[in-house]
Amino acid sequence: MQEQKIPYKIYLQENEIPKQWYNMRADMKNKPAPLLNPGTLKPMTAEELAPVFCEELVAQELNNTDAYIDIPEEIQNFYKMYRPSPLIRAYFLEKALDTPAKIYYKFEGNNTSGSHKLNSAIAQAYYAKKQGLKGVTTETGAGQWGTALSMACSYFGLDCKVFMVKVSYEQKPFRREVMRTYGASVTPSPSETTQIGKKILAEHPGTTGSLGCAISEAVEVAVGSEGYRYVLGSVLNQVLLHQSVIGLETKAALDKYGIKPDMIIGCAGGGSNLGGLIAPFMGEKLRGEADYRIIAVEPASCPSFTRGKYAYDFCDTGMVCPLAKMYTLGSSFIPSANHAGGLRYHGMSSTLSQLYHDGFMEAVSVEQTSVFEAAEQFARVEGILPAPESSHAIRVAINEALKCKETGEEKTIVFGLTGTGYFDMVAYEKFHDGLMTDQIPTDEELEKSLSALPNVPEN
Amino acid sequence: MQEQKIPYKIYLQENEIPKQWYNMRADMKNKPAPLLNPGTLKPMTAEELAPVFCEELVAQELNNTDAYIDIPEEIQNFYKMYRPSPLIRAYFLEKALDTPAKIYYKFEGNNTSGSHKLNSAIAQAYYAKKQGLKGVTTETGAGQWGTALSMACSYFGLDCKVFMVKVSYEQKPFRREVMRTYGASVTPSPSETTQIGKKILAEHPGTTGSLGCAISEAVEVAVGSEGYRYVLGSVLNQVLLHQSVIGLETKAALDKYGIKPDMIIGCAGGGSNLGGLIAPFMGEKLRGEADYRIIAVEPASCPSFTRGKYAYDFCDTGMVCPLAKMYTLGSSFIPSANHAGGLRYHGMSSTLSQLYHDGFMEAVSVEQTSVFEAAEQFARVEGILPAPESSHAIRVAINEALKCKETGEEKTIVFGLTGTGYFDMVAYEKFHDGLMTDQIPTDEELEKSLSALPNVPEN
Numbered sequence: 001m002q003e004q005k006i007p008y009k010i011y012l013q014e015n016e017i018p019k020q021w022y023n024m025r026a027d028m029k030n031k032p033a034p035l036l037n038p039g040t041l042k043p044m045t046a047e048e049l050a051p052v053f054c055e056e057l058v059a060q061e062l063n064n065t066d067a068y069i070d071i072p073e074e075i076q077n078f079y080k081m082y083r084p085s086p087l088i089r090a091y092f093l094e095k096a097l098d099t100p101a102k103i104y105y106k107f108e109g110n111n112t113s114g115s116h117k118l119n120s121a122i123a124q125a126y127y128a129k130k131q132g133l134k135g136v137t138t139e140t141g142a143g144q145w146g147t148a149l150s151m152a153c154s155y156f157g158l159d160c161k162v163f164m165v166k167v168s169y170e171q172k173p174f175r176r177e178v179m180r181t182y183g184a185s186v187t188p189s190p191s192e193t194t195q196i197g198k199k200i201l202a203e204h205p206g207t208t209g210s211l212g213c214a215i216s217e218a219v220e221v222a223v224g225s226e227g228y229r230y231v232l233g234s235v236l237n238q239v240l241l242h243q244s245v246i247g248l249e250t251k252a253a254l255d256k257y258g259i260k261p262d263m264i265i266g267c268a269g270g271g272s273n274l275g276g277l278i279a280p281f282m283g284e285k286l287r288g289e290a291d292y293r294i295i296a297v298e299p300a301s302c303p304s305f306t307r308g309k310y311a312y313d314f315c316d317t318g319m320v321c322p323l324a325k326m327y328t329l330g331s332s333f334i335p336s337a338n339h340a341g342g343l344r345y346h347g348m349s350s351t352l353s354q355l356y357h358d359g360f361m362e363a364v365s366v367e368q369t370s371v372f373e374a375a376e377q378f379a380r381v382e383g384i385l386p387a388p389e390s391s392h393a394i395r396v397a398i399n400e401a402l403k404c405k406e407t408g409e410e411k412t413i414v415f416g417l418t419g420t421g422y423f424d425m426v427a428y429e430k431f432h433d434g435l436m437t438d439q440i441p442t443d444e445e446l447e448k449s450l451s452a453l454p455n456v457p458e459n
Numbered sequence: 460m461q462e463q464k465i466p467y468k469i470y471l472q473e474n475e476i477p478k479q480w481y482n483m484r485a486d487m488k489n490k491p492a493p494l495l496n497p498g499t500l501k502p503m504t505a506e507e508l509a510p511v512f513c514e515e516l517v518a519q520e521l522n523n524t525d526a527y528i529d530i531p532e533e534i535q536n537f538y539k540m541y542r543p544s545p546l547i548r549a550y551f552l553e554k555a556l557d558t559p560a561k562i563y564y565k566f567e568g569n570n571t572s573g574s575h576k577l578n579s580a581i582a583q584a585y586y587a588k589k590q591g592l593k594g595v596t597t598e599t600g601a602g603q604w605g606t607a608l609s610m611a612c613s614y615f616g617l618d619c620k621v622f623m624v625k626v627s628y629e630q631k632p633f634r635r636e637v638m639r640t641y642g643a644s645v646t647p648s649p650s651e652t653t654q655i656g657k658k659i660l661a662e663h664p665g666t667t668g669s670l671g672c673a674i675s676e677a678v679e680v681a682v683g684s685e686g687y688r689y690v691l692g693s694v695l696n697q698v699l700l701h702q703s704v705i706g707l708e709t710k711a712a713l714d715k716y717g718i719k720p721d722m723i724i725g726c727a728g729g730g731s732n733l734g735g736l737i738a739p740f741m742g743e744k745l746r747g748e749a750d751y752r753i754i755a756v757e758p759a760s761c762p763s764f765t766r767g768k769y770a771y772d773f774c775d776t777g778m779v780c781p782l783a784k785m786y787t788l789g790s791s792f793i794p795s796a797n798h799a800g801g802l803r804y805h806g807m808s809s810t811l812s813q814l815y816h817d818g819f820m821e822a823v824s825v826e827q828t829s830v831f832e833a834a835e836q837f838a839r840v841e842g843i844l845p846a847p848e849s850s851h852a853i854r855v856a857i858n859e860a861l862k863c864k865e866t867g868e869e870k871t872i873v874f875g876l877t878g879t880g881y882f883d884m885v886a887y888e889k890f891h892d893g894l895m896t897d898q899i900p901t902d903e904e905l906e907k908s909l910s911a912l913p914n915v916p917e918n
Contacts, residue, residue: 007472008473008540013466081551110569112844112879154839173884173888174885178844181839181844376640379641380613380614383541383571383614385640422637422882428639429632
């Protein structure tokens with residue numbers, strides 16, 4: 001049987017690491033809605049974005065036409081430090097579930113940032129360096145993005161200023177320390193170091209912070225400092241572009257063994273992992289060359305796809321960023337403090353939002369106790385302790401595999417295992433001690449946060 | 460140039476994972492001294508060891524003659540979960556050091572235990588299961604071994620009782636939580652659950668524990684519980700045997716590219732990693748087929764090779780274990796509480812002790828501030844955050860590479876990167892804050908701990 005020949009781990013060769021990123025937007029008939037200037041409500045131009053983002057990244061952000069973009073050699077070189085990442089056949093999990101389904105996962109956690117975030121961090125740091133900048137600013141929630149960026153900046157000798165959501169800063173001192181190891185400065189957000197931070201602290205004393213607020217602070221510092229720009233680890237088109245390396249490697253590994261997946265499952269917060277994982281598969285789907293079920297999994301505590309509104313909204317709490325059209329819960333939405341891990345952004349990538357709106361993908365939300373059950377089951381049989389974020393995809397992959405057990409179908413399931421959970425043991429402890437609860441916003445809460453959407457006329 | 464063709468990461472194929480372990484003792488002219496019964500001072504027999512250790516493991520412990528031992532298929536199968544591990548060419552580090560040396564490291568940290576310990580844990584759990592046992596007991600210091608064993612026991616459905624040195628239990632709640640994720644019970648040692656624990660607590664109230672003490676407790680519980688045996692993650696011959704998979708993979712990867720190392724460097728606590736890494740190279744050396752510099756690196760705060768005595772000693776604080784002939788600091792020796800990470804055992808593998816005594820290897824001790832300097836430098840250029848233990852080897856590898864820079868020699872250096880430091884950020888934080896100090900025992904302290912060696916006549 002050919003089946004027998006598929007190894008547990010499929011590693012591509014070093015020279016098979018993609019040399020171009022794939023840009024889904026080129027193949028989309030309905031392009032994602034443009035970022036709007038919050039003052040004029042006109043699409044943001046490259047000139048308007050230049051004070052915030054690096055030039056080349058602005059070009060990538062606005063590029064809806066080129067399907068392939070060359071990966072600069074310096075980035076290819078860095079990728080060799082931790083790529084190709086393995087595509088793993090979940091033989092142990094299949095056996096434990098006693099399912100006829102064939103399960104594969106692309107594991108992006110085998111690097112010190114502990115997640116896929118490094119794929120875009122190194123690209124953004126490279127373009128900042130190329131532009132002759134001194135440094136970059138950013139925000140981080142769970143800490144993976146901040147860690148990834150600190151590694152990338154260390155590599156290129158750039159200064160790296162990270163605003164870390166205060167609750168994470170306090171709960172995850174080890175994450176902070178990893179960033180310091182790579183030379184980054186880490187400030188808990190909201191902070192007294194920015195105007196917007198001071199304002200938020202004055203209005204909400206004792207706040208534990210949010211991603212939207214940390215973004216505002218990071219943008220303020222970038223715009224106000226000579227030689228600095230702001231970089232973001234998710235949501236943006238450019239990030240999805242860089243992350244396409246995940247999907248391209250996944251597809252190359254599957255193609256090597258003649259495997260065609262029936263469904264591709266990824267967790268979705270801002271969309272960086274999901275957009276990267278599905279990219280080449282979605283490309284085939286958009287071009288009518290193949291069909292796949294593509295499933296976004298989000299937390300029930302932050303359900304932008306499944307309970308949000310598809311509309312223009314502010315990207316940050318301070319409303320200093322451009323407006324984006326996306327599935328959103330409203331920029332004032334903050335998931336319960338009891339929600340563990342990342343996937344807590346109020347909005348969703350504009351590209352993925354358009355694809356979802358146009359019916360090219362499904363979305364499902366899952367509750368965190370069921371997510372940690374799946375995480376523990378997975379850890380015990382596959383030997384990898386997954387991040388809470390990644391475990392959302394595990395939950396749905398297991399659900400789908402169990403459906404196959406019912407029906408006897410030998411479906412091929414591919415999911416993204418974005419990272420490891422070594423810095424999330426506080427949440428695991430809660431789960432073990434039976435103290436974890438599900439945190440689902442009420443309709444009233446969502447109505448309230450959605451009531452403050454900016455007024456943008458449909459065009 | 461052939462040189463250009465060596466990839467950053469050399470992965471063997473799955474079918475190239477070793478199918479036999481290599482037993483250095485078979486090729487040693489002077490065999491390691493046998494374990495002695497502390498009462499009779501006669502070599503321990505298989506019958507005497509059977510109440511403590513699993514049968515098959517006793518046979519391996521006493522086997523000084525078979526050079527190769529088949530790896531059971533179930534263990535080979537589990538190895539596929541996380542092996543082969545990569546042999547990495549440290550191109551980035553070489554460039555940063557501007558050295559003509561060629562540096563390679565075998566990275567054993569890409570699994571949830573975070574270290575090489577899983578290689579022996581799965582073997583020991585397998586033999587316990589095969590013998591029809593209910594469970595196993597063990598001790599853990601820094602936590603890698605306990606984590607590895609909990610993973611292995613979860614895989615085979617065995618109960619796993621871990622005695623964790625109290626200071627680690629308190630400083631590393633996350634390690635504890637990972638073990639719980641895999642279903643292990645974790646008890647801080649010394650504890651009130653054993654006779655020896657009670658005795659030690661009565662004599663030394665407020666003690667933060669030691670490995671020797673935790674061993675005594677774990678042995679007591681194993682011997683006193685129906686269907687339990689004790690397992691140990693280092694020091695023993697059987698452990699070095701299992702760990703030979705590291706060296707065998709390393710050599711196979713080097714052979715593929717025709718690379719012959721000039722020196723092999725490993726950190727040494729009880730000797731499990733070092734003994735595994737060097738095994739096939741030492742084999743060639745013992746058989747006179749090749750020559751290599753083999754360098755053990757130990758902490759200046761626990762310098763058994765470089766300042767200890769080669770003599771019979773107790774393996775544990777409670778003196779319930781057999782006597783072993785080894786380089787030892789005395790069984791009452793406890794490294795300073797300011798010493799970070801593992802490598803804190805008072806003795807050293809009998810096999811490695813004999814080899815060192817016979818001049819087949821060198822040993823060097825390094826101070827922890829210099830170790831963390833090397834760790835941080837390595838992390839920044841190679842992208843992997845190393846464990847403090849592993850960083851001892853990094854320190855000496857960098858030192859040797861810098862010597863090559865002086866002399867212009869293009870030496871080939873291979874070192875073992877045993878694990879990752881994600882659970883050691885407290886130590887990194889101390890280092891960043893300038894609060895880390897070197898902890899070197901005085902001659903008087905060593906004299907004192909060495910004064911209580913058991914009186915065993917030379918035979």
